[in-house]
Amino acid sequence: MTTAPGGADPVGPIAHGAPDTAPGRGACCAPGRAALPPHAAAGGPPPGGDGTDRSDGATDTSDTDGRSGPDRWAGAGGGRDGRHGIEQARIPAGEFTMGDSSGDGSPWDGETPRHRVALDAFSIDTTAVTNADFARFVSATGHRTDAEAHGYSAVFHLAVAAGPGDVVGPVEGLPWWIGVRGADWAHPNGPRSDIAGRDDHPVVHISWNDAVAYCRWAGRRLPTEAEWEYAARGGLPAAKYPWGDAEVDEGGWRANIWQGRFPYRDTAEDGWAGTAPVRTFAPNGYGLWQCVGNVWEWCRDRFDPGYYRHSPTVDPQGPAGGAARVLRGGSYLCHISYCNRYRNSARSSNTPDSSMGNAGFRTVAADTPRHL
Numbered sequence: 001m002t003t004a005p006g007g008a009d010p011v012g013p014i015a016h017g018a019p020d021t022a023p024g025r026g027a028c029c030a031p032g033r034a035a036l037p038p039h040a041a042a043g044g045p046p047p048g049g050d051g052t053d054r055s056d057g058a059t060d061t062s063d064t065d066g067r068s069g070p071d072r073w074a075g076a077g078g079g080r081d082g083r084h085g086i087e088q089a090r091i092p093a094g095e096f097t098m099g100d101s102s103g104d105g106s107p108w109d110g111e112t113p114r115h116r117v118a119l120d121a122f123s124i125d126t127t128a129v130t131n132a133d134f135a136r137f138v139s140a141t142g143h144r145t146d147a148e149a150h151g152y153s154a155v156f157h158l159a160v161a162a163g164p165g166d167v168v169g170p171v172e173g174l175p176w177w178i179g180v181r182g183a184d185w186a187h188p189n190g191p192r193s194d195i196a197g198r199d200d201h202p203v204v205h206i207s208w209n210d211a212v213a214y215c216r217w218a219g220r221r222l223p224t225e226a227e228w229e230y231a232a233r234g235g236l237p238a239a240k241y242p243w244g245d246a247e248v249d250e251g252g253w254r255a256n257i258w259q260g261r262f263p264y265r266d267t268a269e270d271g272w273a274g275t276a277p278v279r280t281f282a283p284n285g286y287g288l289w290q291c292v293g294n295v296w297e298w299c300r301d302r303f304d305p306g307y308y309r310h311s312p313t314v315d316p317q318g319p320a321g322g323a324a325r326v327l328r329g330g331s332y333l334c335h336i337s338y339c340n341r342y343r344n345s346a347r348s349s350n351t352p353d354s355s356m357g358n359a360g361f362r363t364v365a366a367d368t369p370r371h372l
Ligand SMILES: [Ca+2]
Pocket: 256, 257, 258, 259, 268, 269, 270, 271, 272, 273, 274, 332
């Protein structure tokens, strides 16, 4: 994603709603789809229903190994295995302490209490799914993303590339998020943008539903929240970041986040305003790239800030109920002054039909298929 030429804001200055500057208080996630202005402007509820999983209607079977449940893509050239070209890392079975070890978490995110978790071995993508990977999926299946089905998605205000008629307006209380008609994975800044030259960037404007559809096609699944955190830690127990406890700018930038005064100007001192190629900076101890910063990554679990108070100690699968799904890792919009969620234990969430210009996903496969 690129900043508008000359740094001008194509949708006008932010005149109100300056972010709360208490460290970590805000979140750089866009609001849920139902809160974006185009929803009302589009003339009623969009297809698929607001805030719902549309992967299988009422039944969520994403939590399998990708081989059971409705085979949505089997007849669409669904190659499944072999079509997912992303390098994977083997994460050994083991135990770790899950949760906030540095005291940087926000109480309302539910990063505590810290608790021991045991996991079986699994394989996880070393990078987020890229534009090129997702393009292959769309080409093979004809999948239409939630952003396309609904007709709009959330774009950061400095990145909007759309005519006035497609800029529907800012979000109440989060004026840096703009509802833009025609924004989708192939047009990440709006209808006047494309992904040329960004094959190796993480795909964005992907809803949880879209990520699950990709996983089914690829014979993969989304990581559980516990798997994600265990893998992101890279074998370093109790560290704040995938590389350890050194701050993100110590000895050079280690992740793609925001520099400058949020949300007015990103000075891009780390080299990137918007997304960076998935193999930027350095991988963690398990060989995983950019677990924090760059883009938020969907996890399989539903979100409950109170979950850690009673979650299982062996292979937790997330709460049984709740509309929102977990997002992990923060994004290029994170900044210490506003959203410090570029940490191993940081949590966020959104409804499964929501999409935004700073959220994508990576996939896993487990030794033991899960059928919940
Ligand atoms: Ca950056």
